[in-house]
Amino acid sequence: MKKPIAGFSKLSKSEKIEWIATNYTQNPKQSKKILESYWNTDPRLQQLHDEFIENTISNFYMPMGIAPNFLINDRLYAIPMAIEESSVVAAASKAAKFWGDKGGFKTTILGTEKVGQVHFIFKGDKSKLEEFFRSIKPKLLTDTEHLTNSMVKRGGGIKDIVLRDKTMELESYFQLHCTFETQDAMGANFINSCLEQFAATLKKEALNHSNFTGEERQIEVVMSILSNYVPNCLVRAEVSCPIDQLQLSNDILPREFAEKMIRAVQIAKVEPYRAVTHNKGIMNGIDAVVLATGNDFRAIEAGAHAYAAKNGNYSSLTHAKIEGDIFTFWIEIPLALGTVGGLTKLHPMVKLNLEILQNPSAKELMEIMAVAGLAQNFAAVSSLVTTGIQKGHMKMHLMNILNQHAATDEEKTSLIEHFKTHMVTHRGVLNALENLRK
Numbered sequence: 001m002k003k004p005i006a007g008f009s010k011l012s013k014s015e016k017i018e019w020i021a022t023n024y025t026q027n028p029k030q031s032k033k034i035l036e037s038y039w040n041t042d043p044r045l046q047q048l049h050d051e052f053i054e055n056t057i058s059n060f061y062m063p064m065g066i067a068p069n070f071l072i073n074d075r076l077y078a079i080p081m082a083i084e085e086s087s088v089v090a091a092a093s094k095a096a097k098f099w100g101d102k103g104g105f106k107t108t109i110l111g112t113e114k115v116g117q118v119h120f121i122f123k124g125d126k127s128k129l130e131e132f133f134r135s136i137k138p139k140l141l142t143d144t145e146h147l148t149n150s151m152v153k154r155g156g157g158i159k160d161i162v163l164r165d166k167t168m169e170l171e172s173y174f175q176l177h178c179t180f181e182t183q184d185a186m187g188a189n190f191i192n193s194c195l196e197q198f199a200a201t202l203k204k205e206a207l208n209h210s211n212f213t214g215e216e217r218q219i220e221v222v223m224s225i226l227s228n229y230v231p232n233c234l235v236r237a238e239v240s241c242p243i244d245q246l247q248l249s250n251d252i253l254p255r256e257f258a259e260k261m262i263r264a265v266q267i268a269k270v271e272p273y274r275a276v277t278h279n280k281g282i283m284n285g286i287d288a289v290v291l292a293t294g295n296d297f298r299a300i301e302a303g304a305h306a307y308a309a310k311n312g313n314y315s316s317l318t319h320a321k322i323e324g325d326i327f328t329f330w331i332e333i334p335l336a337l338g339t340v341g342g343l344t345k346l347h348p349m350v351k352l353n354l355e356i357l358q359n360p361s362a363k364e365l366m367e368i369m370a371v372a373g374l375a376q377n378f379a380a381v382s383s384l385v386t387t388g389i390q391k392g393h394m395k396m397h398l399m400n401i402l403n404q405h406a407a408t409d410e411e412k413t414s415l416i417e418h419f420k421t422h423m424v425t426h427r428g429v430l431n432a433l434e435n436l437r438k
Helices: 013-024 028-037 043-050 088-100 126-142 145-153 188-208 254-270 272-292 297-308 348-356 362-384 389-404 409-418 426-437
Strands: 064-072 075-082 106-109 114-121 157-165 173-181 220-227 234-242 318-323 326-334
Touching (some): 013 028, 064 362, 075 272, 075 362, 088 272, 126 157, 126 188, 145 188, 173 188, 188 220, 254 326, 254 362, 272 297, 272 348, 272 362, 318 362, 326 362
Antiparallel strands (some): 064 075, 114 220, 234 326, 318 326
16 A cells, blocks of 8 residues: 655655656656656756746656648748647647638737736625725726736736626625736736735725724635636637638539538537537637647636636537638637746757747737637648538548557558558558558
8 A cells, every 4th residue: 555755845856756666657767767767868957847837857848830821911920739639730720820811810809908806705794895905996006006017018908907896696796806007927926916915905894994893804815816717818710702712622612611611600609518619629729829838728728618608508619600602710819928037048958939920019919829620620620511520620630540569660651652542540550550560
């Protein structure tokens, strides 16, 4: 029976590896070798990576690819994508090429507002609380000036603070709903620092407020934290062209293809089981760029899926329509991003990827990511309504199957050629490999 360990964080990296390999792996010697083989050969870079998080024992590598030829607002981009899933980069690149000679992608920033909240319990007269809030709102702002001065100089800061009565949902529950502009920073630390100062001021002023009596003075702050739901930090990306230009192949007429695309999106709007997978495909493209640029993919995922359910039912993040002879395909999605702060100036690959993207502002990065998601969704849905998803996906998955079964370079060359004219399935690849080895 395994026993807990005390003081694990105080062990050296080598001691941590020794302990985990000895106690939790079947082959400790091989396990240690694997962990150490993924260390950076430059000790300074490895130390940098070690200090990103706690209890570091190694690095976990993901492939990083480039999806070229993205024409966005008449500017050409090559988009770095960090992802392990086969066919994502290829699909995005294919969509970029398809739309490149049709005007490319057009984007619009619809808002950049971020949100944080102070959640608190107040047991007393609501009208007194409202009067109290009005009286202290200027002080809430002045008490945070030491935190906001630099951000204000860059054009950001606190936009507003609103008292919200949530007692219909939870007894005695109120909140300060606060909105922020953080410019090129994602702004999590800035927002949370402001919120904690709001909370301190709120409690202090309540103790001395002349109109409060008894427990009204004892405001209980439950927590102060930013929200990853940012429906007003929103970007729109779209593509459009005359229907007769939607000639993907000789197997389907352009109008039939356009109508099938619209029908597929309509299904994702009304059927949650389909919508989740539909939106997952969008996030394949977005998350890959989020990771490559050192942003928080968990926050982006949570905010996007919440937005997909904003009307009470989980639905598609993309939309499609035909007006006259014009087909339009678009996405509106909340993306709270940063191009300064966090890992953007620390991680060498993040710095390089932002350089590859021509050092975008946070707004420009919102546009690029929305386009990556739209391109990915267009590629996926167009495959689904024509050839089916597996034909292209399994072609890209072929190399993974061959590597999994230790195919030699000669075997890979032979089987790649073979599967140019045969359907790729896991069993089919194994049978072909076995026959080749015979």
